[in-house]
Amino acid sequence: MxxxxxxxxxxxxxxxxxxxxxxxxxxxxxxxxxxxxxxxxxxxxxxxxxPQKPEHLREGVDYEFLRRVNGLPISWKVTEPITVSFLGRRDQETEIALAKAVAMLNDASRLKLRIINEDAKAAQADIELYYVDCLQGSYSNNQLGQTVTRSDSEGVITSATIKLLSSIRGDNSLLTRIIAHELGHGLGLGHPSVAEGEIMAAYSELAKQPHDLGPGDKYALRYLGILASHRAQRSEVKRGEFM
Incomplete structure (x- = not known):
């Protein structure tokens, strides 16, 4: 069957x-x-x-989830917008690239990422980005950014921190792709093994990719968006509203 x-x-x-x-x-x-x-x-x-998965897409090859808890990919639990803020020094080019990346991911996932001003008197953003002069770690020589995505024991993402190399500024198209790539990690996406034409490709391939999301990116993001809604629904049931 x-x-x-x-x-x-x-x-x-x-x-x-x-x-x-x-x-x-x-x-x-x-x-x-x-x-x-x-x-x-x-x-x-x-x-x-x-979402309906195209027959040619394969998990681990064309798209990948960051990790799984109890058999399910980790994801946000959407009860309100996921706030995004760029901390520290930044320029207009960075703000434009961030806005494009957020719009791209919102459209694919139907999550509600919202950019907030770091200067506003508000709580810490859910996802925070900032520039650094160098990255640390075993793969730092091949990276243009690093993301730490935190989740709880049930697989609900609670926050993410993104570091971007300050030297990548100057190419708005590449900067947009890098920010979208790192935000993808912050939403629960990993690196697929092939990912030809996908934003979530490893950095060695990212410069060769199109400026838009690939079919694997779009499918996995929509999946995570729906799963985020399911987790919110489960929270409602936990409070007894459907008992």
Missing amino acids: DRKHSVAAYLPSTAGKITRKRIDNMIQKLAKGSITVADNTANGAVRWEF
Whole structure:
């Protein structure tokens, strides 16, 4: 039997007690593509639908997730916009590149990344970026940026910090791709092994890539966007609103 890549589940509120365990089990099955339920949007239903994956895309080859917890990729839990801030010294070119990268990722994932002014009297941003003169680590000689993505024990991303080499300024197109690449890590994406035409390609290949997201990038980002919504729904169930 062919496995369908687009799957949907509906849990009517009249179908019994919707517990967090039921939500978790449903997410696991949906993520594996092992169940499909007829399209029925009855009142009180909870609808989950993952994007249709093109047949030619392969996880680990054309796209990759940063890591998994309990079998699922780590992701944000979307209850409000994910705030992004560029700290320290920056110029107009950087601000333009950041705006382009955020718009690109928002469009693909349907997450709500929002750039905030570091000077505003607000809480620390969810994702923070800043320039450094050098990067440290075993792969630093081949890197133009580094991202640390933090997640909790349930696989929910809590924050990310991005360092960018200050020497990359001067090429707005490349800067946009690098920022988008690092923000991709901050959203839960890793490096695929081939990734021809993908923003999430390793840095040795990034300069050769198109200026836009590739099909693997777009699929994985949309998947993470939907998973982020599922995690928020699970949080609502935990509070007893659907009991």
